[in-house]
Amino acid sequence: MNAKAPHAIDIYVGGRVRARRLILGMSQTALGDRLGITFQQIQKYEKGVNRMGASRLQAAADILSVPISYFFQDNPSDQTRPEAADFDAVNAFLSTREGLSLNKAFSSIKSPDIRKTVVALVTSLAQGEEAAARQPVDASAAQASANAS
Numbered sequence: 001m002n003a004k005a006p007h008a009i010d011i012y013v014g015g016r017v018r019a020r021r022l023i024l025g026m027s028q029t030a031l032g033d034r035l036g037i038t039f040q041q042i043q044k045y046e047k048g049v050n051r052m053g054a055s056r057l058q059a060a061a062d063i064l065s066v067p068i069s070y071f072f073q074d075n076p077s078d079q080t081r082p083e084a085a086d087f088d089a090v091n092a093f094l095s096t097r098e099g100l101s102l103n104k105a106f107s108s109i110k111s112p113d114i115r116k117t118v119v120a121l122v123t124s125l126a127q128g129e130e131a132a133a134r135q136p137v138d139a140s141a142a143q144a145s146a147n148a149s
Helices: 008-023 028-035 039-047 054-063 068-072 083-094 097-108 112-134 139-148
Strands: none
Touching (some): 008 068, 008 083, 008 097, 054 068, 083 097
16 A cells, blocks of 8 residues: 555545535635634545544534544445445535535425436436447537438
């Protein structure tokens, strides 16, 4: 292992810090101010580049209103578990602003039928995008089709 590469657990913990911060609508600057550090340091923690010490992790847990165990829940370090890859995908999704917004909006939908319709729509869009990406672009055929119209 490269000595300078971030450790998987530091990346995971940082991702959990970021996810919780975004859920609360807190900026990196606000969290940094409350911890007495710069937003750049928060960025490094969230990326796992720098490791959070125990006292700072406890302070972050207090500020983010979670138990310290939150940062280690469902730790995917045991890659033999089949759900580890699914968890990585969910964590990556919720670590984006779009993913967080979509999750909040979806969670507010009470109707199971509407939820199923939204899932079907998103699945259809994703499949259409994948199919379009697999098809080779033939500019002359597209131009001929456009001219025939």
